Amino acid sequence: MxxxxxxxxxxxxxxxxxxxxxQYKFNFLLAAVLAALIQISEFLMVAIVxxxxxxxxxxxxxxxxxxxxxxxxxxxxxxxxxxxxxxxxKYLVSGDxxxxxxxxxxxxxALMPQNFRIMLGEVLxxxxxxxxxxxxxxxxxxxxWTAVPSTLFIxxxxxxxxxSIGLATATIGFWTTRIGELQTFxxxxxxxxxxxxxxxxxxxxxxxxxxxxxxxxxxxxxSLYILRGELxxxxxxxxxxVAIVCLAASLRFWRFGITKYQSTGS
Amino acid sequence: xxxxxxxxKAYARNLxxxxxxxxxxxxxxxxxxxxxxxxxxxxxxxPLGEYGTQGMVGYIGFTQAALWITSFxxxxxxxxxxxxxxxxxxxxxxPVHLFSHMAARECGQIAYQLLYKSIPIYLLYFxxxxxxxxxxxxxxxxxxxxxxxxxxxxxxxxxxxxxxxLWTTESSWLYWGNHALINLLAGFFIPLEWLPGPLESLxxxxxxxxxxxxxxxxxxxxxxxxxxxxxLFWCALLTVLCLLATKVVRRKVEVQGG
Numbered sequence: 408m409x410x411x412x413x414x415x416x417x418x419x420x421x422x423x424x425x426x427x428x429x430q431y432k433f434n435f436l437l438a439a440v441l442a443a444l445i446q447i448s449e450f451l452m453v454a455i456v457x458x459x460x461x462x463x464x465x466x467x468x469x470x471x472x473x474x475x476x477x478x479x480x481x482x483x484x485x486x487x488x489x490x491x492x493x494x495x496x497k498y499l500v501s502g503d504x505x506x507x508x509x510x511x512x513x514x515x516x517a518l519m520p521q522n523f524r525i526m527l528g529e530v531l532x533x534x535x536x537x538x539x540x541x542x543x544x545x546x547x548x549x550x551x552w553t554a555v556p557s558t559l560f561i562x563x564x565x566x567x568x569x570x571s572i573g574l575a576t577a578t579i580g581f582w583t584t585r586i587g588e589l590q591t592f593x594x595x596x597x598x599x600x601x602x603x604x605x606x607x608x609x610x611x612x613x614x615x616x617x618x619x620x621x622x623x624x625x626x627x628x629x630s631l632y633i634l635r636g637e638l639x640x641x642x643x644x645x646x647x648x649v650a651i652v653c654l655a656a657s658l659r660f661w662r663f664g665i666t667k668y669q670s671t672g673s
Numbered sequence: 674x675x676x677x678x679x680x681x682k683a684y685a686r687n688l689x690x691x692x693x694x695x696x697x698x699x700x701x702x703x704x705x706x707x708x709x710x711x712x713x714x715x716x717x718x719x720p721l722g723e724y725g726t727q728g729m730v731g732y733i734g735f736t737q738a739a740l741w742i743t744s745f746x747x748x749x750x751x752x753x754x755x756x757x758x759x760x761x762x763x764x765x766x767x768p769v770h771l772f773s774h775m776a777a778r779e780c781g782q783i784a785y786q787l788l789y790k791s792i793p794i795y796l797l798y799f800x801x802x803x804x805x806x807x808x809x810x811x812x813x814x815x816x817x818x819x820x821x822x823x824x825x826x827x828x829x830x831x832x833x834x835x836x837x838x839l840w841t842t843e844s845s846w847l848y849w850g851n852h853a854l855i856n857l858l859a860g861f862f863i864p865l866e867w868l869p870g871p872l873e874s875l876x877x878x879x880x881x882x883x884x885x886x887x888x889x890x891x892x893x894x895x896x897x898x899x900x901x902x903x904x905l906f907w908c909a910l911l912t913v914l915c916l917l918a919t920k921v922v923r924r925k926v927e928v929q930g931g
Contacts (some may be wrong), residue, residue, distance in 0.1 A: 455864065460719045462718075591704075
């Protein structure tokens with residue numbers, strides 16, 4: 408089949424997924440409220456620290472807000488389309504993965520639209536913090552409107568990087584079946600760490616967050632250029648390059664891992 | 674005796690997964706390590722109140738270890754799962770009170786998490802960050818009392834979350850909501866005195882500070898053993914609430930699965 412027909416199929420599956428979610432409107436709303444509450448408490452933890460101490464290692468409230476917002480929005484984009492990659496363990500443990508293998512389409516394409524998540528709470532919250540921090544910096548003359556397209560660009564490349572990290576982690580599940588522990592490390596801990604400027608961490612840890620689990624390229628490295636004019640415009644190209652390399656590598660790894668899949672469950 | 678058996682079975686069941694849990698401990702320890710790094714980074718530019726950098730690292734080390742006995746316990750004590758499968762109807766038929774039955778089982782789980790999660794994680798931080806230990810023997814006694822009270826409070830909170838599964842299929846959102854409140858109001862990452870005024874007052878009106886903040890500050894010597902009366906008060910109040918909730922539950926059994 409051609410790419411176009413894959414896309415049509417993908418759109419159809421997403422529509423089906425949304426329709427199935429909307430059958431339980433009350434539960435959908437409840438989950439949205441919950442997500443917003445968790446998001447707000449997460450941001451409050453950062454905000455309270457900033458409120459108390461002003462700046463972190465020379466990074467102002469607006470700058471840290473920006474790091475937080477870019478990370479939130481990238482993660483939202485990744486989880487909206489590929490939440491099931493993050494929840495692959497469920498399929499591996501129950502044996503439901505077998506079903507996906509029998510579909511006449513790439514497994515990833517069958518997996519991703521299983522649950523298209525509408526993450527309204529995260530979009531609103533991330534968007535609000537982004538507008539607030541960019542607005543604050545524009546008023547102070549730190550950045551100009553050109554920061555807006557660059558920001559949208561890095562949210563996109565960031566989502567690709569987070570997706571690649573998620574996919575590579577999930578692939579390890581083909582050997583270990585359980586991946587929850589590893590995800591805590593590669594997805595949750597790494598992402599939480601990158602909500603703060605990486606310069607506050609010891610050298611080995613910031614290198615880890617740039618080279619092994621490259622979450623630093625989602626928000627920290629690009630914002631060095633976008634917000635502070637450090638490094639140079641090539642940083643944006645480099646972030647995109649990192650995103651492409653990560654995606655290619657993780658897709659390759661996924662294709663290799665899938666050949667090692669052994670069914671479990673009953 | 675029955676309760677002891679329930680607890681020891683829950684403990685023994687977990688022993689099967691010791692290896693996996695040890696790997697998980699490394700991931701959990703990473704989180705605490707990251708939080709400690711944030712405070713060390715902040716401590717370079719700012720004096721961190723009466724704690725100081727080393728004090729804050731000790732604070733994070735202790736809360737991160739204590740989490741495993743006072744916060745991260747079974748989602749709703751496993752009641753939502755029982756409602757889903759229909760097991761709840763059998764549990765309610767037993768000649769044991771539902772609350773004490775569930776609480777005893779969770780005690781075994783908590784004992785396991787104390788031995789295989791909290792203690793290894795704390796030992797790791799102890800050596801990595803060269804943490805200090807309290808100087809007075811009585812502090813250990815107060816800390817143990819504070820932690821036991823906190824574990825019991827957590828059981829009560831999760832019981833209330835668990836029984837809500839009889840009314841809604843989405844009781845897990847309450848569990849996560851509870852976590853969000855722990856992050857914010859229990860002193861999980863920021864000591865309560867640094868919260869903005871209204872939030873701090875709000876925290877002290879809730880049972881949350883007694884889950885983490887009180888045992889931790891008592892252990893580190895910044896706190897006041899007098900606060901433990903607060904723990905006792907909340908334990909009593911939540912026990913009454915749990916008993917009342919069970920009364921209502923007995924009249925409203927709705928089995929989802931079979």
